[in-house]
Amino acid sequence: MNKHLTLNPPIVNACGILSYLDVFERLEKTGANFGAWVPKSIGPFEKQGNPNPTIYNDGNVMLNAFALPTHSIQSWINEFENTKLKKPIIGSVWGTKPEDYQNIIKKVDKYVEAWEINVSCPNKEVGEKSLMESMTEKIKDIITPLRNTTQKPIIAKLSPNEDYITITKSIIDHVDYVACGNTLGPGLAIDIYSKKPILAGFAGGMSGDAIKPKTMKMVNDIYKIASKKDVKIIAYGGISKWQDIVEYAIAGASIFGVGTALMHKDTEQITEYINKMWTSVENYLKEENTSFDKLVGCLDG
Amino acid sequence: MNKHLTLNPPIVNACGILSYLDVFERLEKTGANFGAWVPKSIGPFEKQGNPNPTIYNDGNVMLNAFALPTHSIQSWINEFENTKLKKPIIGSVWGTKPEDYQNIIKKVDKYVEAWEINVSCPNKEVGEKSLMESMTEKIKDIITPLRNTTQKPIIAKLSPNEDYITITKSIIDHVDYVACGNTLGPGLAIDIYSKKPILAGFAGGMSGDAIKPKTMKMVNDIYKIASKKDVKIIAYGGISKWQDIVEYAIAGASIFGVGTALMHKDTEQITEYINKMWTSVENYLKEENTSFDKLVGCLDG
Amino acid sequence: MDDKYKCTKIKEIITHNEFNKTFVLDHSFDEAYPGQFAMVWLPGIDEKPISFSAQNEITIKKIGPFTKKAFELKEGDKIWLRGPYGKGYKALDKPYYVFGGGCGIAPLKFFIKKNKATIKTVYLGCRSKTDILFLDDFIKLAEKNNIELTIFTEDGSFGKKGMITDTDEEFSDKYNYAICGPEMMIKAVAEKINIPKQTYVSIERYMKCAVGLCGECSFSGYRVCVDGPVFSYDIVKKLPHFGSKRRTKTGELIDM
Amino acid sequence: MDDKYKCTKIKEIITHNEFNKTFVLDHSFDEAYPGQFAMVWLPGIDEKPISFSAQNEITIKKIGPFTKKAFELKEGDKIWLRGPYGKGYKALDKPYYVFGGGCGIAPLKFFIKKNKATIKTVYLGCRSKTDILFLDDFIKLAEKNNIELTIFTEDGSFGKKGMITDTDEEFSDKYNYAICGPEMMIKAVAEKINIPKQTYVSIERYMKCAVGLCGECSFSGYRVCVDGPVFSYDIVKKLPHFGSKRRTKTGELIDM
Ligand SMILES: Cc1cc2nc3c(=O)[nH]c(=O)nc-3n(C[C@H](O)[C@H](O)[C@H](O)COP(=O)(O)OP(=O)(O)OC[C@H]3O[C@@H](n4cnc5c(N)ncnc54)[C@H](O)[C@@H]3O)c2cc1C
Ligand SMILES: Cc1cc2nc3c(=O)[nH]c(=O)nc-3n(C[C@H](O)[C@H](O)[C@H](O)COP(=O)(O)OP(=O)(O)OC[C@H]3O[C@@H](n4cnc5c(N)ncnc54)[C@H](O)[C@@H]3O)c2cc1C
Ligand SMILES: Cc1cc2nc3c(=O)[nH]c(=O)nc-3n(C[C@H](O)[C@H](O)[C@H](O)COP(=O)(O)O)c2cc1C
Ligand SMILES: Cc1cc2nc3c(=O)[nH]c(=O)nc-3n(C[C@H](O)[C@H](O)[C@H](O)COP(=O)(O)O)c2cc1C
Ligand code: FES
Numbered sequence A, B: 001m002n003k004h005l006t007l008n009p010p011i012v013n014a015c016g017i018l019s020y021l022d023v024f025e026r027l028e029k030t031g032a033n034f035g036a037w038v039p040k041s042i043g044p045f046e047k048q049g050n051p052n053p054t055i056y057n058d059g060n061v062m063l064n065a066f067a068l069p070t071h072s073i074q075s076w077i078n079e080f081e082n083t084k085l086k087k088p089i090i091g092s093v094w095g096t097k098p099e100d101y102q103n104i105i106k107k108v109d110k111y112v113e114a115w116e117i118n119v120s121c122p123n124k125e126v127g128e129k130s131l132m133e134s135m136t137e138k139i140k141d142i143i144t145p146l147r148n149t150t151q152k153p154i155i156a157k158l159s160p161n162e163d164y165i166t167i168t169k170s171i172i173d174h175v176d177y178v179a180c181g182n183t184l185g186p187g188l189a190i191d192i193y194s195k196k197p198i199l200a201g202f203a204g205g206m207s208g209d210a211i212k213p214k215t216m217k218m219v220n221d222i223y224k225i226a227s228k229k230d231v232k233i234i235a236y237g238g239i240s241k242w243q244d245i246v247e248y249a250i251a252g253a254s255i256f257g258v259g260t261a262l263m264h265k266d267t268e269q270i271t272e273y274i275n276k277m278w279t280s281v282e283n284y285l286k287e288e289n290t291s292f293d294k295l296v297g298c299l300d301g
Numbered sequence C, D: 001m002d003d004k005y006k007c008t009k010i011k012e013i014i015t016h017n018e019f020n021k022t023f024v025l026d027h028s029f030d031e032a033y034p035g036q037f038a039m040v041w042l043p044g045i046d047e048k049p050i051s052f053s054a055q056n057e058i059t060i061k062k063i064g065p066f067t068k069k070a071f072e073l074k075e076g077d078k079i080w081l082r083g084p085y086g087k088g089y090k091a092l093d094k095p096y097y098v099f100g101g102g103c104g105i106a107p108l109k110f111f112i113k114k115n116k117a118t119i120k121t122v123y124l125g126c127r128s129k130t131d132i133l134f135l136d137d138f139i140k141l142a143e144k145n146n147i148e149l150t151i152f153t154e155d156g157s158f159g160k161k162g163m164i165t166d167t168d169e170e171f172s173d174k175y176n177y178a179i180c181g182p183e184m185m186i187k188a189v190a191e192k193i194n195i196p197k198q199t200y201v202s203i204e205r206y207m208k209c210a211v212g213l214c215g216e217c218s219f220s221g222y223r224v225c226v227d228g229p230v231f232s233y234d235i236v237k238k239l240p241h242f243g244s245k246r247r248t249k250t251g252e253l254i255d256m
């Protein structure tokens, strides 16, 4: 029997967006009704990530090349110890080898309700190789031992840039959720006056509305495998309006992460935006005379 | 010595856009200054492609699942025989096996100035398998014999969805150009009221502004290989303003194809739009005190 | 600009005769003007261009698989449209003569309602009385707005007996002329009028994208979806495909 | 809305002293208002938040690698900015007292120029006369617009000798208060005024995205780039990080 979360509403922030517990607390105080919070991916060693520019929004696509800045596990624990958050926390973790994941999960396990295993960041640090090469075997080796590391639900966050069907099949018996997906690409933006790449990290993962159709296909492809194994889907990719949530639900997702769409919004605006989003989904369910459970995966095609 | 085209300006329509010789003639008569014309991909047997809807534009991304409709080679030849086009024609060809490509090229060779080898369409026809699986070996087998089939420049149009670096290396000695790239994805769009996929072909290739950063990365990655072998690059993907042409040139491209950006434009509007685009590039070159040749591939990063 | 579908409901169905139905929609396309069309989608079936016969109305003639499916729709059913698309009939400086034949009558009803004051004369031509769509509307519109209305039926079951081209009226360049109907009828009427610069006609070709990209709807190189469907007859009459050639779903150019 | 860079040229450089320069730009950010900032990019180097000191002006204090590089720029050189970002100082119902310290004087010059009629009094506090940026502008602005101007220098080289908090003026709730400067100075001045609801202060934190996404600039959970940089002191004074904690480039929360 797989373990699933009951989130109310089933909306979370995408990992790397808002990022810190104090930001989540501020949003809870303002009344923002997220169903759970996903702090920035925790890594095995302190690092600053890339210098600025770390993002570039050309009006159509968001690129980011943060390259996973992270502080020490101890200073993360200090933050977890002191938090007054009411909603559950989904921990995100990254590493360069299976032991990294296990070590972090062991140390931080008691502070979170589920673990999102980030094996899909497409970004590189300047001069470095890719932080995580998403090869099937490597991902399998990372994910498989984790059932012995934690009792919490395990979410594999996969990349839309890899052969995600083969990867999903190789891990499906060891996870409770598949998260589809991380950023697309990576993509390159060039400044025509300096003739240099805009991002200090050269290329960056693509996110926002622009990637939605690709992630939608990924959700539906993986749903066809996962639904037979009691594995659920989290959708991340270009969710910006209530219709996107409905669309992802029809494709097979049951939790929805909002990332790039929160851009340019202050605390009050995020609160209003998120709360209206779920109300609108509920109105749709009423009008269409259906339920959320019936909607999930009902794609007729 | 590789064979290269001299196009003035180095701007073409993307294949599958405008598509027919009479449309190109109309644009020439109206004064639209394209440097060459690329008719719809010619295939080995008559087929209608998918039923409608064949496109879906959600405002951020264009999806299409035409699935390569094509009429008989003889009726293509009739059109070529009767055309009054002044600008050169770049033939596009697709098939399901190497012989398909060779047959079509032999029959149509005298009407075109170059051949674009489409080995990258991500679309499927309803109920069919993918029309072309872009596996490295298959592409190599398609491209390699073509030097013996035609004396015209050979352009391999590759997909951004595959391991294009490995593919490029396998064919680089047998082509004059690499075209980057075909549509991304494919992506899925779902109608939330019918709960059906919008495209009759289920999923569709993504195009337009949304895919530009990915194709830009592809152009630059392939330029690094191709520039050592006297192979040039054609850029297709989200070109919608003169700045995009400059950006692709800096990344390494020397011919530029415009597709989705022509959406919603009538004949007069396309004419004005295209003619202004190249003038603006020339103004930039003057202001920046540089030349087009110096620009190509000058990315400093 | 996006090309999203508007999913709306059918408020009312007007059955004109065995082959023609008008679907009144819940949603009004306020930007639509006469001569423009929508891409009408029936999920799982197909999607086809259909002209607006009012801002919230389309009129469909049953001729093949898609239109047959449309005829199975009931009041209250959902229907999907994207658009409006294309160039329609414009209100110009001079008053109009309007000529409608067959199913082409429907968009002209929209044109006349929108431009009552600038319509001088309406000619309608049909096989028989039952084929005259919106007959009552036309009669009322003509009476109220002082519009001359002349109707020809081939079988003489209403109005004058004969073809629309049987009129012996002389046409002057003090007027504009709008024609909508089968391509052969357009040709015959426009030649009879013989003032091509002031004559506007609506052309149909097979459509896929409807946004000017695919070229499938090419009419001697004009893309009907963006350059038309309404063209000046001055352009149309010189085009080799006019009344003669069209492209099929494969893109092949064949005789009409 | 996009976040593209505006590549503009440096029209003029004003060297205030060893550590402060103002860059006058060819391009005017017409939407920018006082207290807002731009992300200033030097390609190949880094990108940092800098406040507008006019619609076409930024003032930079040399303190580290980025600002050092900026100081190497010459007139005519290109410079890249995106923005304006954040919430600035608003013109409100009641007239303003304005308090500027150190580099914080620059954005306040912009505020005063934009809102001349509603400024009652300006206090500036600096270590020494050479540190008072835009001194001539302030004197002229004060004279022309009947604004009281009081300047404190720690070494007494201009105006009154002492700290800005050494004033013995009594502050009433008939006014609004704008403070810009180092966090400790903000705290001292705001506590002295003691009318938090009518006091607006500008906060700095390390920034990466500047569009509210990454959370790096969190100031007790407020994202300075979108919720600030200008906040009501009523909010700020209750925040545990005020004057006490900031996040580093790794995201770690450390003592200031
Ligand atoms: C701009 C435009 C506006 C239109 N407005 C209307 C309208 O208001 N009401 C309406 O009923 N129909 C209209 N049509 C035509 C309508 O799109 C077709 O009748 C419909 O596509 C037929 O679909 P089907 O599957 O029922 O029949 P099909 O099997 O597709 O067609 C049946 C027969 O009609 C011919 N045909 C189909 N489409 C066309 C075409 N576009 N041009 C010429 N011949 C064709 C076919 O060759 C075949 O012989 C319009 C078409 C265009 C291009
Ligand atoms: C909203 C906002 C507006 C600003 N406006 C201006 C301005 O108008 N003019 C100007 O000169 N500077 C301004 N700054 C500060 C400016 O961004 C930093 O001084 C600059 O980033 C320093 O870069 P550096 O590489 O030169 O030095 P760094 O090596 O990055 O910094 C040198 C020292 O300053 C500290 N520091 C750096 N940035 C900050 C910060 N944001 N908050 C607190 N301490 C910091 C570091 O810890 C270090 O001790 C502003 C900052 C913000 C957040
Ligand atoms: C600025 C930024 C930082 C991100 N950081 C992380 C991260 O640390 N870990 C991770 O798993 N995903 C990260 N992502 C990916 C997002 O969680 C999400 O998968 C992706 O952005 C797609 O969702 P969106 O289109 O709603 O933004 C980041 C994305 C952005 C834009
Ligand atoms: C409607 C449509 C039809 C297309 N048909 C073809 C085709 O037949 N052959 C081909 O090689 N590419 C085809 N493409 C891909 C384009 O040539 C081009 O590579 C892609 O759309 C990216 O360019 P854009 O973003 O400018 O549209 C098609 C694209 C679209 C949108
Ligand atoms: S239908 Fe007109 S161009 Fe595609």
Ligand code: FES
Binding pocket: D206, D207, D208, D209, D210, D211, D212, D213, D214, D215, D216, D217, D218, D223, D224, D225, D226
């Ligand atoms: S700098 Fe990223 S949220 Fe403020």
